[in-house]
Amino acid sequence: MRRAALSATAATPVNAVLGSTAAATTATGLAGCQPGDPADDTATASKPTTRRSFPPDFGWGAATSAYQIEGAAKEDGRGESIWDTFSHAPGRTRNGDTGDVAADHYQRYAEDLDLMRDLGLRSYRFSISWPRIQPDGTGAANQRGLDFYRRLVDGLHERGIAPMATLFHWDLPQSLQDTGGWESRDVAQRFADYAAIVFDTLGDRVPVWLTINEPKTVVQNGYxxxxxxxxxxxxxxxxxxxxxxxxxxxxxxxxLRATGGKSRIGPAFNLHPCYPADDSTAAAEAARLYDGYENRLYLDSALTGSYPADVLADLGPDSRMVRAIRDGDLEIISSPIDLLAVQYYTPIYVTASGGTVRRWPTSEAEWQQIYPEGMYDVLTRVTRDYGPIPLTVTENGLPTPDELSADGTVDDDGRVTFLRDHLTAAHRAVAEGVPLESFHVWSLLDNFEWAEGYEQRWGLIYVDYPTQRRVFKRSAHWYRQVIADNAV
Incomplete structure (x- = not known):
């Protein structure tokens, strides 16, 4: 049966089923309010009664990714990515939208840097386009592509904003896909070669590097x-x-370690707390296995050097994954990291049969249930189960029906409430000892939202696509004050 779970970045039916042939025998490792608990009523309180201060050096930020904002798809030697191919195929994206222009950030990056400064950002998490650096995914670097990111990083430093760069946010060079893509073990080595080029160019100018963004979403939504x-x-x-x-x-x-540099590095995982949908043992067992596919498959391998035994058993010894694991692979995968990037969007409630049910209101993205308490559960779970590894939230946000009013403003009150509630949950985790260093709103700008095209707006900053005019939404003004106060 198809093993699948909710994605953090695409419209997946809420009743998607994780098929399984075996079930684990312990309850899910993600603790949290169960449906019907009195504590549930406090999870979505719109406003805290007191201000909650964050640590003095907390890194307030926002996030983007290359294909979603850059545009300039054929400029300065950039090669084709799988998202160029996919978005240009009929019927693949809403309204046939593509990232050819997106938010035109490649041309307007200086303006966007000024907006980041005006917003008060202390950290900016962006991604580097692999096909902009190596058009075919291999060989010599495209200097014009490297120069763009050098200018971007220099501009961030000039404005007092710390760069946080992601090496891969889904835009695999199409040439590598033509040779097997991520099904080919060789592509992992090609990725390391590409990473080395970027490290040599930008080095310690980027204090934090993130390797792979949401491998789970590539697995689930792509395959x-x-x-x-x-x-x-x-x-x-x-x-x-x-x-x-x-x-x-x-x-x-x-x-990165081979360069001898001082930059820090870690992966970016989208983590979904998996709760039993009822009090039955069967639901607890199903939620445990679901959690294995959603979270432990990635956390365990990166942080403990082993894949979850229940997931491997469920896949079976003849699966391509199990047969592909070589001696030494898990030692490489668990190479010591400096921090873990956590991305939280939605909880998952798992039934005894392995299906899912909806417990909370959803956003415009039907897969996203709005449950701020899940942020607390995810952060505390990582610390409890894997130790005090430094954490950064690199994505959290939602789409709202934003419109530019006649007076030139955008009132996205729903986003303000969402962010306030999730930051309150994050603060609670920090107060209980979770080593959370920074928080990045998804997203800085309205952008190309993958299969949803330009239908959904996730940004703090409104983008009028015909003119590329940028406008601070109400949430941007609110977030600027949060940053200034270092409190929510």
């Missing part, structure tokens, strides 16, 4: 559901891809 690039529906290939993505992460960590 199970097929509604992200490369658009496959092949469960056996999907988990082979998971292994190679984790291997690529480990090889990139080692590539």
């Amino acid at each position: 199970l559901f097929g509604h992200h690039a490369p658009g496959r529906q092949d469960p056996d290939a999907a988990y082979l891809v998971a292994h190679h993505l984790q291997l690529a992460h480990g090889l990139a960590v080692r590539a």
